[in-house]
Amino acid sequence: MSIKETANQDILKDISGKFAKRSFLLITSKLMRVCVQFFILFLYARRLSYEQYGLYQSIWLYVNVLSVFGLFGLPSIILSASNHTIIAWIKENKKSFLITAIILNIVPLIYFYFKTPEYSFMIWLLLLGVTIIQNISIIVEAIAIKREKETLVLVANMIFITGYLLCHVIILFNGYSLPLLLTSIIFIFLLKSIVIILSDKKLLVTENHFTVTDIGKQWFYLGLYDTVSVVGKWLDKWIILLLLSFSQFGIYFNGAYEIPVFGLMITAIGNIMVIELSKKNDNRSATNRMLFINSSLLTASVVFPSFAFLLFYHHDFFTLIFTDKYAASIPIFFITIFILPLRITNYGAALQAYNRNDLIAKAAVIDLIASIILMAILYPILQMKGLALAFVIATYIQTGYYLWQTSKLLQEKITDFFPVKKLLALMALSVMVLGITCWVCASLLYPINMIGGIVICVLLITTLLYIHLKKSNFVFSTKA
Numbered sequence: 001m002s003i004k005e006t007a008n009q010d011i012l013k014d015i016s017g018k019f020a021k022r023s024f025l026l027i028t029s030k031l032m033r034v035c036v037q038f039f040i041l042f043l044y045a046r047r048l049s050y051e052q053y054g055l056y057q058s059i060w061l062y063v064n065v066l067s068v069f070g071l072f073g074l075p076s077i078i079l080s081a082s083n084h085t086i087i088a089w090i091k092e093n094k095k096s097f098l099i100t101a102i103i104l105n106i107v108p109l110i111y112f113y114f115k116t117p118e119y120s121f122m123i124w125l126l127l128l129g130v131t132i133i134q135n136i137s138i139i140v141e142a143i144a145i146k147r148e149k150e151t152l153v154l155v156a157n158m159i160f161i162t163g164y165l166l167c168h169v170i171i172l173f174n175g176y177s178l179p180l181l182l183t184s185i186i187f188i189f190l191l192k193s194i195v196i197i198l199s200d201k202k203l204l205v206t207e208n209h210f211t212v213t214d215i216g217k218q219w220f221y222l223g224l225y226d227t228v229s230v231v232g233k234w235l236d237k238w239i240i241l242l243l244l245s246f247s248q249f250g251i252y253f254n255g256a257y258e259i260p261v262f263g264l265m266i267t268a269i270g271n272i273m274v275i276e277l278s279k280k281n282d283n284r285s286a287t288n289r290m291l292f293i294n295s296s297l298l299t300a301s302v303v304f305p306s307f308a309f310l311l312f313y314h315h316d317f318f319t320l321i322f323t324d325k326y327a328a329s330i331p332i333f334f335i336t337i338f339i340l341p342l343r344i345t346n347y348g349a350a351l352q353a354y355n356r357n358d359l360i361a362k363a364a365v366i367d368l369i370a371s372i373i374l375m376a377i378l379y380p381i382l383q384m385k386g387l388a389l390a391f392v393i394a395t396y397i398q399t400g401y402y403l404w405q406t407s408k409l410l411q412e413k414i415t416d417f418f419p420v421k422k423l424l425a426l427m428a429l430s431v432m433v434l435g436i437t438c439w440v441c442a443s444l445l446y447p448i449n450m451i452g453g454i455v456i457c458v459l460l461i462t463t464l465l466y467i468h469l470k471k472s473n474f475v476f477s478t479k480a
Helices: 003-047 050-071 074-080 083-092 094-115 121-146 150-173 178-199 215-243 246-255 260-278 284-322 324-342 349-353 357-382 384-410 420-443 448-470
Strands: none
Touching: 003 050, 003 150, 003 284, 003 324, 050 094, 050 121, 050 178, 050 215, 050 246, 074 121, 074 215, 083 094, 083 215, 121 150, 121 178, 150 178, 215 246, 215 357, 215 384, 246 324, 246 384, 284 324, 284 349, 284 420, 284 448, 324 384, 349 357, 349 384, 357 384, 420 448
């Protein structure tokens, strides 16, 4: 091996090592929050009435939709462009920026306000407060990640998660009050942002160089993508909320609840992928390939065994979390789990890094249009199950479009940067192992049979992660 090849290999290993470390810190941060949210979901679904639970979950629907309109791609552009460029563009386009910001923040708020007469004025004020302070928290965290301050983000999130859990539990067991709960959430979001800002005095200092020339256009595409994606994500739940009662919304929400740990893993890994892919280096092609392969195999080592476990134990798992109270949600939940095999990498990372955010926006539009068409076809036939199935199918269509466009951009076959054969082998292994486990444990009583499945699932995940992280030829191979 030549000196140049050795140096290139060392660079790739250094990138991979940093990628693994930063991913681990962000995933740990996100995982802790997911565990707490899952526990709260478990607690609130059991203790609140159908009406109270549906109202509580509807608050987060509106917060998330209003948040993405208000931010309009700002966190994404922060990761792929310099802060100096963003601020300079805002200064040069003050009028259009101000008008756009007002429209994006006020119009959706007014629309939702008149669409939800069952909300009191106080609830709407608090909902607006949660949205604003959550947006500030998201921006501050994105800047910290851009500055490679994942440890700081982890510490701040630990403080946030602790407060988030305590306020939910204390308020639930001492006279449940939604206004008091929302007020508490506003306070802990504020605390999280203050911790990050005060811990890094240079957080808000801008860089002295430009990295993007057409920042306005790229920002628009990212904002369009974020907005359309969130609308598409919540569209099925929004339809249920508009057509049916809070009780029915609660039933559908639990069934269509996509376990967020996998989505948050992709968010964490995807943020780092975008930052690394945006860097200019002599090995950019190899880096692109390595990051796609590394991220997909790393995440699949967790996602595929988890999917296989839910495939065979979905009824027992769902009943354990929500009890038979929400048994009507189980068929919807079974359909929704088929989205999990796709949650293994950020398929649009290379497109964003190469400033092809127009293609990312097109993918979101394709997903939304496909969802609407499929919902119109499937809802009359399958009712609420049809909405869930439409969402799953549309996501597969969107993923295929991402891979196709990335292949054209990198001028490589999909199998050159996306390890299809290894992923299929991992999926086959996971389904086989968990299927055999389910069959062996079938004669055992509940929940012992499910505990057996959990143990084998955790062992399989641990083994796959060990192989992925320790076997260098498995990690650094550039062939699919």
